[in-house]
Amino acid sequence: MKAKYFRNRVAAIFWNGDNNLQFKNLRYLPRWMVIAIDLFIAICSFYISFLIIDNLNSTFYKVLSLFQQGLFIVLVYLSSFFVFSTYSGLIRHSTFVDVFKIAIACTSTLLVVIAVNYSYYYLFDQKVFLMPFLFVNTTITFVALLSFRLLVKRMYSLVSQSKLESYNVLIVGVNDDSIALAEALSTSKNQNFNLAGFISFRKDHQRIKILGKPIIKYGSKFYDRIAPMKITGIIIAGSQLSITQKNELVDKALSNNLKIFNVPEITQWTDKEDVTSKIKEIQIEDLLERDSIHLDDSQISSYLKNRNVLITGGAGSIGSEIVRQVSTYKPDCILILDQAESPLYDLELELKEDFPEVHYEVILADVRCRERLQQVFEAHNISVVFHAAAYKHVPMIEKNPKEAVAVNILGTVNLADLSAQYNVDRFVMVSTDKAVNPTNVMGASKRAAEIYVQALQQKDNVTTKFITTRFGNVLGSNGSVIPYFKRQIENGGPVTVTHPDIIRFFMTIPEACQLVLQAGTMGNGGEIFVFDMGKPVRIMDLAERMIKLSGFKPYEDIDIKIIGLRPGEKLYEELLSDSSTTLPTHHKKIMIAKDKALDHQTVLIHVEEISNAAISENDVYIVSKIKQLVPEFISKNSVFELLDKKVNL
Template sequence: MKVNYFKNRIAQIFWNGDNSLQFSSLRYLPRWVVIAIDLLLVVISFYISFLLLENINASLYSVLSIYQQALFFILVYLAFFFVFSTYSGLIRHSTFVDIFKIALACLSASVLIIIVNYSYDFLYDEKVFLMPFLIINTSITFASLLSFRVVVKRFYSFASQNKQKSYKVLIVGVDDESIALAKALKNSKSQNFNLAGFISFRKEHQRIKILGKPIIRYGNKFYEKIAPMKVSGLIIAGSQLSTTQKNELVDKALANHLKIFNVPEITQWSDQEDVSSKIKEIQIEDLLERDAIQLDDSQISSYLEDRIVLITGAAGSIGSEMVRQVSTYHPKCVLILDQAESPLYDLELELKDQFPNVAYQVVLADVRRKDRLEQIFKANKISVVFHAAAYKHVPMIEKNPKEAVCVNILGTVILADLSVKYGIDRFVMVSTDKAVNPTNVMGASKRAAEMYVQSLQQQAKTTTKFITTRFGNVLGSNGSVIPYFKKQIETGGPVTVTHQDIIRYFMTIPEACQLVLQAGTMGNGGEIFVFDMGKPVRIMDLAERMIKLSGFQPYEDIDIKIIGLRPGEKLFEELLSNTSTTLPTHHQKIMITIDSYLDYEIVMNHIHEITNAAINEDDVVVVSKIKLLVPEFISKNSVFELLDKELNL
């Protein structure tokens, strides 16, 4: 039974069901196997040494038989294998230390045998072992033990390369960051990337070599020069290239069917982590990144440090990042409020791990419930409110306008009124560029919320500073286009674009939240702050580039289909209305928009009518009431377009 078990076990380790070798999946050789193989090599080396002596007509001494001498050698070597632990390391990762151990074991065994040999000669005037035999045997034994480890290491490396795709790559740049990456790749265990050379943007580097690898100048004939090298990818290290340079490089590389990889700055590497695991295929988000934002931390700290801060919508993509960034300014306590139970719990676990010294209160609540919110304001001396809770999915809200009224409008009204009642210092509302000349219910509901806090600011009893921040699409946020395109590409397409000419502004989540924090330090209340969103991105170009970055060809491997604008969607978003003007601030990426505002009583009367319609009437009445409050709300691609004709909008 035991014999059959070992046979089956060996078969499982080295073979799979289709009769192919599985050496690469073997994690390591057990220590007893290493010792057994080493002892076998000792025996083989002994036999080879004996044959060599026979060929030169030399004979061993007759004190011990050939078998007794072989057994003595085995026991001596076995002892020193244990003394120096030659079996303890993983063979496939053998280093100079392991080689040194083998050398010491062989040398020590030889010295002991020589001592025994001459001691016997001193006592009995006769030698046991022939000295030339000892010298030959030591050399052959060391060579065989070393060769065994080299062969295993090479074989494992070959098997690993066959199992994992290996890329022949050029590293962009010749600075310290690039050279450090090259050295790390050279010492990498996984060998997923084979370095072919470096790319320089300067002519004087052409005749220089780094780590024995050539430097190729990037220019007009660059791709012709590297064609004979069979390069399959480029690695961009750190942030040495500007966004413009990176985009130009990526576009041309993709056109020449090369993979593009990114690796973070060397300061973000972990000594315990293989550098290959840090190298990732470049993502579209990496190409849309903008220059780093410079914040005035002292101003932000002055209104957050040692204060109680309430963040609504805290489990969402924007809200959760707001929580993380606020936590770095040493608040007294952060109230994280959301009605989504599971995401809120996940966020709580993350915060306990990342910010163990910050006090949090996890509040499961709905911004539509005034009684619940008032309990929270009563129980906590809140200084700052960041209001990020909102419904924001345009087509979904177009079908459910009553929900937009309840959450986006009434939720804001309730929070704003409680902030005034309980003397909150600052109320920072997260709005959207869709509130500008809105063409959908979602944007119009956010504009109505803006109008309410602006009018409330003008009330004599109001001491709270109401600050509104307005920005466009956020990369990676829930429901944004990039994750949607990624899913479509993963399933083989087609990628769906609503219109060939549609464009959008994009901003990263951390950048948006940083600007919200900074805007919270500005103004006397009532202002709407708009952010510099950079250049707009054509969504068709975005789709084509994402397909190329995934290793496919647009329209060949993965198709792009135009499906028509969705309800409420427009071709381009605006940050300013037709009647707005802007003023600069001390931060170059933040401007103040000057909008006219209505009297509080007028806004309040409209909101009462909108609320009553949401409770008692159908969606058409609700939307018509919103249009009366927000006259610039002109529906597009929506069933509510008829209302604009009726209202002569």
């Protein structure tokens, strides 16, 4: 306890204290400072060596004065420091190579001084330096230089450890990933994870030790057995557990106040990084009961290679990920179109760094402006359009139906018409499960867009393949529930849920975009592809688990409040309408919804009426026109429910 108190006091004084050193702002000792300290050590070593030899009643030669001898030896040391670059490495990460450099520098200095000493002797028959003194001085200098580096390493370690929370951990599994992680932890520079043992699901492992650490059988008495070991965390390495096993393990560990950490498979590690940087606290995204989607991208690659690809909404969460994924397939040019200036600029900087070999055209434009879009199509021979630009926040669009018409409907009409006019090969629209039996303006506007591109496909002389992709909520997208809950938890709560029984489908952004690319290559035109989203997630359960994963107790440390359904919100989302049937594809995660396409002229009349209505400021009138095109649009928890009552009368 005393040692720990002393360590923390040192850290407080030198790391956080109001002092002039401010070590926390000094990432490493500058080279000039290392050289200056080494030079000072060489001077002190000379003086100490002199005192030792002088006390032995030895007589120094008088050719040079003591000051001149010291100056000469120190200058030789300084030259050796530069020649062998003893100052070049980070002192806090000194290795055997750095020790070897110091030894070579000291030895070289000794040999140079001996050579000068005997050269002078052969020329003038007298020596300049006392030989015992030279050997003593070399030894003391080497030990002092080495001690300085060890001291810096130790101080840095003390300060770093005082700032990091230390965990006594068990690693799940006894396989290559687990053992590699254990070996990495034992040699890691950051000692915030102390390996206490392994967890096995097999009985035959219990009598074995790995790296001197026990293997503990996971079972009903597991937590009683590890209680004396003072375990504070569990690390899950790789993907050895199924989602069900992982959830069971996490739930029980959280109920026993243990932290849960994740580390990727060994194939994702690199030699350049400390493995502890890969160990992260487990996130709610890791626990959703759904299998990851893996695609054979050879078809995507052959299709996108050497083509010009236009991606609208390219700075958004979905659009930007489509940009990143398309970048890996060596297109001739990627046109990134968005009206959000700052996110578009940030994405451009990111892409220049991550994909310097790919040619990008960053276009600041709005899908509502048909003339601007036409300039883009005229200037580039576009082969593929991924249309991800849309307004998507349900409560916001419910209050502003005019904007939903302008962007989600007419913006799609503009792009689809131009794609057909300029003979674009494929037009892939990103839609949403909220378009199925919509209960809000946002979902209805996306359904209207689906209807239009399907109808346009039926028009004579249209060669473009119009393809719609439909999926649910994506994890981590702008405005999604998980980042929103995280902010509420960080602020101390409460976490707000609209209804205790509300459920949603979830998918990661990369997986959703992979499926968009895959579906885009599969379609023959006119299809609506729906994705297997796995099991739906109860949002109340999601909130409770996120609170637990953050180290708090639901309803005690962080409260959960029911605030009521938002305008246009429904308890569950669907991927298929009542009138739809599905057909399988060669990918088990992708299905085709068979919605009957309407005549293009009929749809065009509806779109024109919606467009004319949007010129007015009458939201009810605008929504009434959308309902005529999308008859299954039944408003819920909204001022527009009045329109449905009138129809029923």
